[in-house]
Amino acid sequence: MSEQPEQQAETAAQAEQPERPVAEPVVGWLPRPASEIFGAGATAELAYDALTVDVPVDGWLTALTAARDDLGCSYFDWLSAVDEPGTGFRICVHLADVARPGTVHRLIVRTTVPHEAAALPTAVGVYAGAGWHERETHEMFGVDFTGHPHLVPLLLPDNFEGHPLRKDFVLAARVAKAWPGAKEPGESEHGGPKRRQMLPPGVPDPNEWGPLKGQLPPAPARPARGARAAGGARAAGGAAGERPARRTRTAGEGSAGQRQAAGETAGTPAAEARPERPERPARRTRSASEGSAAQRQAAEAAATEGTSETTSPAETPSAGTPSAETPAKEAAAAPPEEAAPRSSDAPWHHARPAFDEPEKKPEPEKKAEPKEKPEPEQGGDTP
Numbered sequence: 001m002s003e004q005p006e007q008q009a010e011t012a013a014q015a016e017q018p019e020r021p022v023a024e025p026v027v028g029w030l031p032r033p034a035s036e037i038f039g040a041g042a043t044a045e046l047a048y049d050a051l052t053v054d055v056p057v058d059g060w061l062t063a064l065t066a067a068r069d070d071l072g073c074s075y076f077d078w079l080s081a082v083d084e085p086g087t088g089f090r091i092c093v094h095l096a097d098v099a100r101p102g103t104v105h106r107l108i109v110r111t112t113v114p115h116e117a118a119a120l121p122t123a124v125g126v127y128a129g130a131g132w133h134e135r136e137t138h139e140m141f142g143v144d145f146t147g148h149p150h151l152v153p154l155l156l157p158d159n160f161e162g163h164p165l166r167k168d169f170v171l172a173a174r175v176a177k178a179w180p181g182a183k184e185p186g187e188s189e190h191g192g193p194k195r196r197q198m199l200p201p202g203v204p205d206p207n208e209w210g211p212l213k214g215q216l217p218p219a220p221a222r223p224a225r226g227a228r229a230a231g232g233a234r235a236a237g238g239a240a241g242e243r244p245a246r247r248t249r250t251a252g253e254g255s256a257g258q259r260q261a262a263g264e265t266a267g268t269p270a271a272e273a274r275p276e277r278p279e280r281p282a283r284r285t286r287s288a289s290e291g292s293a294a295q296r297q298a299a300e301a302a303a304t305e306g307t308s309e310t311t312s313p314a315e316t317p318s319a320g321t322p323s324a325e326t327p328a329k330e331a332a333a334a335p336p337e338e339a340a341p342r343s344s345d346a347p348w349h350h351a352r353p354a355f356d357e358p359e360k361k362p363e364p365e366k367k368a369e370p371k372e373k374p375e376p377e378q379g380g381d382t383p
Helices: 003-016 034-038 057-069 130-141 225-235 256-266 293-311 322-333
Strands: 043-047 050-054 075-084 088-097 105-113 119-121 144-146
Touching: 034 043, 034 057, 057 088, 057 105, 057 119, 075 130, 088 130, 105 119, 130 144
Parallel strands: 050 105, 119 144
Antiparallel strands: 043 050, 075 088, 088 105
């Protein structure tokens, strides 16, 4: 019994002790946690070799000063904003530490200002190069940088109204100047039927905004789907809102036009006494070894040419060449050449030259030249 009061006292003492806060981790190349460097409420995240730190609006200048003095981010790259619908304008600054050769530490410092009170202290006192970027962000998004020495328009003309990079900015390009040419049927007054005109997001009705406000005739309203159906039913003789019964027919009956044409032709005597089509002659059958008609004609022509060449009389040689008669007689006595046999499987498989080789004519034999008699040598001694 004495142990129970002691245990209860220990549990009561543990419950009274406050819970220790969880230690904030060190992110990336930061030497200490983000809240210790940039102030209370700062959070850090490392992604794609870039360290991103989000700070509250009241700690904007404190965070930039700590990045320059404590982390050595002396290089100012750019300053811009992003319009986040429902959240506000997210102001971003990209800084870098380039003092270490071969190593570049990149840092992005961000804060968010609401759309209703888009104001932020100027960073010109910390980074002098932020003046030009704050002027551009001011005219493109409408963020007011308090304390800026020369917050005037930088890119847009003086009489420009609005801030172009806001999500609620009206795209007035098609309202002020229409696209050249006919993009849809019915445009450019070419007389074609006009479709329902659809505007892209951000483009207002030219009759409600722009230089022609209230000057254009209202667009004709299209009848509702139910009204069009009721009108069609009344035209067909039915009650309002009821569609006429659909005609049913089989595929063999054909369409209405086909049935009318069949009824007109059925009453004429010419249709009753229609001549029957003559029967086609039976198709000729032949085997593969015979070949086609064109191949057979070519084979017959080649055979007749071969026989005519062999039966033609040989040319008579001249009287001065008696030795040429023998080859001529042999050529006349030679039997006619037979056509090449065709293969049994297909007519195009037999070996046949692509062209006829020219026949070699026999050359006439040369006459034997008489030998010259040796002349007697002329000597000095005579018999």
